[in-house]
Amino acid sequence: MPPNHKGDQEARISQAIEAIHNNKSPSIRAAARTYNVPHSTLAKRLRGQPTYQQSRMANRKLLPTEEEALFQWVISMGERGFPPWISAVRKMADILLSARAGSPTNASPTVGENWVRKFVNRHEQLQSKYTRKYDYQRALCEDPKAISDWFRLVENTRAKYGIPDEDVYNFDETGFQIGVIGTAKVVTGSQRAGKALVTQPGNREWVTAVEAINASGWALPPMIIFAGKMHQAAWYDALPPQWTIAVSENGWTTDKIGLVWLQTVFNKYTKARMVGQYRLLILDGHGSHATPEFDQFCLDNAIITLCMPPHSSHLLQPLDVGCFSPLKRTYGHQVEICMQLGRNHIDKLDFLEAFKPARAAALSSSNICSGFAAAGLVPHNSERVLSRLQFKLRTPTPLASETVIAARQTPKTPYTVAQLAWEYTTIKGLLERRSKSPPSPTEQALKRVVKGCQMAMHNAALLASEIKDLRAMSARQKRKREAPRSYIASGGVLTVEEGQERVKRAQIADEAVLDKVSARAFGHAPSRCSMCSSLEHNARVCPTRVI
Template sequence: MDPASRALMQTLPLGVRDTYAARSEHSNVPISTLVHRRNGRRSREEQAQRQQYLNREEEKALVQFLLLMSNLGHPVRIKFIRLLAYSIARQRSTKTQPIKPPGKNWPKAFAERHPELQARKVKSIDWKRHENNVYGKIVEWFDIIGQVLQDPAVLPENVYNMDETGVMLSMLGSVKVLVGKDDRRNYRGGGVKRTMITAVECVSADGRALLPLIVWPASTHRSNWTTHETPGWHYAHSENGYNDSKINLEWLTRVFDPQTRARANGKPRVLICDGFGSHETLEILEFCLTNNIILCRLPSHTSHKLQPCDVGPFAPLKTAYRDQVERLNRGGIDIVGKEHFTYLYSPARDTALTKRNIRAGWAATGLYPFNPERVLKDIPRPPVEVIFPEATLASTSAADIVLQTPITPVTPVTAEALTSLHNVIKQDTNVPDETRGRIQKLANAAQISFAERALLKDRNRFLFKINNEAKARRSTRSIVLGKAKVMSFEDLEEAKVRRAEKDKAVAQKGQRGRKRKEPALEVLPPSNKVARTGGVIASDNSPATSWKIPVAKMY
C-alpha cells in the first residue's frame, strides 16, 4: 500500500479536525496527492503493476509454486515459467483482447523482481539419491560409523576408503581459447576414444594414497600397455573392464594388505567401501576377519554424499587426466589408446591425489574430523507428521442454540468477478477506512488462491495426461510380432492384428474341446507272485509281515 493510501486510512489524534491539511501534516504526504488518491487516481506503483502480465498476488502464488516444486525435487525449468504464467492469466476472462503468453524476457524480469528466487544450472540425479530419500540412511550411517571411529584403538592412519573410478581414454571437454575475430567455428579437432578403464584407488584419513590397481577391458595382458614404468602398480583384466569379486579379493590380498599391514602394527584397520556386491563375498569377509580388518559398507545411494573418494580427489583426478590428454593432443597424437594410459594417468595421480585433496574429501563427508552436520546441513529434513488433537464439543444447552437462516452472498468464481466486487466495495462511501484495509487483504488472499488453483489445475491436467499414456504402455502385453530386420509401423500394426486373431482362435478352440473320459480301473486277478518284505519272502496268500525303514537313533 502506498503512503497516500495509508495516510487516508490512519486515525487522527483526538481533538484534531479531519482535514486534508491535518492528514498531510501527520503523514508528510502532499495535500494534492491525498486529494487525487481520494478521488480514485492510482499510485505510480499501482499503475506499474497494472502494466505487468501478472499482478502482485498472482506473482506471489507463482513464487510459492516454484519453491514448492523445488522442495519436492522437481524444480521448474525457466523455459516453462512462461507457460505457468499463461495458465494463471488464462483463468481471468478478458473481453477486450485475447490473452497471450508473456514475452521471452518475462522470466528474467520476474526473477529480478523476486530476490528469493535464483537461476542456476542443475544436473540430473537418480531419484533414489535425492536428498528427500537418503536423510534417514545418512543419520543411521553416522550413528554406526561414529562408534567405530571413536574407538581409541582406531587411528586416522588406519582408516581407508576404497572406490573404483572409470577413466575414459580420450574425451576432451569444452575449453576457452583465443582465435581470430573472424573465426566463427565453435569446435576444435580431437580424437575420441570412449574405451573405459577402471582404476581402483584407496586413500587414508591422514592424506595418503595407496598404489592403484588398473583393470583393462580385455581378456589378456598386452606388453605394450605397460611400457611406462609404474613400480608397485597392479593390473587386472575383465571382459567389460569392470571390477568383480575375484579381482576385488586379489586387490585386498595383494594391494591393500601388504601396503597397510606394517603401518597398522596389529591395530585394527577400517576399510570403508560402497555397497557393490563384489565387495562382500564370503572369501573377502573371511580374510578381513582373520586379519583384523573392519569392513564398513556405505548405505545404498549415498556415495555421492558419504564417499571420501567421490567427494574429494576423484574430480581433480579426472581434470588432471584430461589435461594430460590435452598435452598429448598438442603434441600431434590424436587417438589415445591403452598404450598411452599409464603414461597419462601416472602424472595425473601425482597432481590430484595430494594430501590436501584427500583430507578435504574426508572432511566434506563428516568423517575426519567427525562432524555429521557437515553433511546433514545441506539435506532438508523430512517433514514431521502433525497430529491434530481430537475436536471436543462444547457443552451447550438446547436453549442457547438459535437457528438462523444464513444469508449467502453471490460468490465470485473468477478473478474478474472478484475484481469487480472489490471495485464496488471501494466505491461504497459508507465503508469505514479500517474495514477497507481488511477487505483489501481479503481480496489479495483471494487472488492468490485463484492463481494457486489455476497452477494446480494445470499440474493435475498434465499428470492426468501422463498417467493415461502410462496406462496404455502397461496394458500392452509384450509379444513377438516378427523377426525381420526392419519393419514399418504399418507392418507392426498388421502383425498385432494377426496375432490377436490367432490368440482368439486358440482360445475359442480350447473352449469347444471336450474332456476325455478317464478309463475305468481294471481289476487284476490274484496272482501267486511272492513279495519281499523286510527280508522275509511271503506269498500273496500268506499274511505279509510289516517292514519298516531303519531309523538312526540320536544319542
C-alpha cells in the first residue's frame, strides 16, 4: 500500500465524496475501501466537518486573500530595495483588518506581537533576517582586570566626594551619516542569499549629536553639530528652545565646541539640580574632553570627571549600552520611511525632522536607567559587566442566520471587504438551499470572482495607506521648498532660543524695509512749486516768477 500522505489523502477523500454524490459507490464504507481513506474521516466530511487546513484558516486573523495580498506586498517592497520591518508588516496586517471591519484602525482588532513570525513561518518564500551583521571587533579589547579597576575607581571616587546617584552623569558624542539607514530585522523573499539589501539616500554628510544623561532617568538638551560655516534660519523653526546647534568644518566636535557645551549646556542645566556638593561626569578619552580649559572649568565648578578604559565604552558607557543603539536604529527607520515615500536626498532639515522623534523614543527614562544599570554604575554592580566577559560569542466567523439573510433582500454593490463577504455568504446560502448537489461550476466561478475582488480590495487598502503617507511627505517637501533660505550667523554655537530670536529680528528688519519700499512705490508726494520747490504755493503764484 502506498504511503498515506496528507495531501494525497485529501484528494482521495474529495474523489470518494464525488463518487458517493454521483451514486458510483454503494455505501460510505465501500467508497472508503475503494479510495483507501479512513471510514470515520469520510463520514465526518460528508456531515460537513471542515478539513484540518480549513479549521486552521478559520482561526487565523487574516483571510487567505488578505494574507496573499500582504505576501505580495512584502515581496514587492523587497524587490524595490525596501524590505519592510517587522513593525511595518504588522501595521499593514492591522490595516487589512481595519478595512474588513469597516472601522478606524484604533477601533478594530489588531494582530498579536508574534503574528509576523508565524506569518513568515507559514510562507516558505519569506524569511526574516538582519540587514547587516553586528560588529564584534571591540570584544577583542575587553580586559577583565582593567574593567575591575574601573569599577573600584568609580566606587572610591563616589565615596570620597559623597556623590549620590542623582549627581551621576554620562556624556558622549555620537555621529550620524545623514542618509544612512541603520540595522533592523526585515522580511524578504527566502530565495535571497546573504544579508538583505536596503536602498539608501546618497548623502553621507556627517552630523554629530552631543548627549548627556543622568542616572535618575533624564537627559540634558542635545547639541547638534553640522558641517558648515553658516547657521540657517530654517534650522530653528520647530526645535525646542533649549537645544543647541553648532557648526564645524567637518561636522565633528572640536576642543572649543566641547568647552562651550560644558559651560552652556552641562553646567547650566545641572547646577540647579545638584543634590550633593559634587557632580560626577563619566566620559571617554576623546581629545576634546582632555583639554586644560575643559579640566579647569570642571575643577572650578565642582565637576569630577572620570575617563573609562580605552575600547570599553560598549560595555561601560550607559549611553552606548542603553541609548545610542535604539537612537540610530529609530533614526534609520525614519530615513527609510522617507526613502519609501520617494525622497531621494536627505539634507540637514530632514535630519532634524527625523532626529527629533527618534531621540524622544530612544532617550526615554527607562532606556537611560537601563543603560546605567547594564553598565554596572547605578546601582553599583560590577558583575553585570564582568559576567558577560566569561562567555564566547554565539552564532547568533460563523455564517449568518436565515432570518438575517432574509432581511437583506435588496442587493447592493459591495464597496468594502466586509460588504463583499456578506454578499458572497448570502449568494452561497441561496445556492445551497436550492440544491443539495455537489459544488457546481457556477459556485466555483463565483468563488474565483469573489477572491479576485477581495485581492483587489486588499491591495487598494495597502495602496491607500502608502498614498496617505506620500501625500503627507509631499506637503512637507512643498513647505520646505517654499521656505526662504536666510542666514543668521557665521560660525560659532547658538541655542535654538537664540536662533529663534535672531530670526525674529531679521523678520522685523525685512518688514521695515518692505514698508519703506511700499511707501515709495505707492505713496503720493506732496505738491511743490516747480519754480522754488516750496510746499506753500505753486508756480502760478510764485513770487519769483517773472511777469
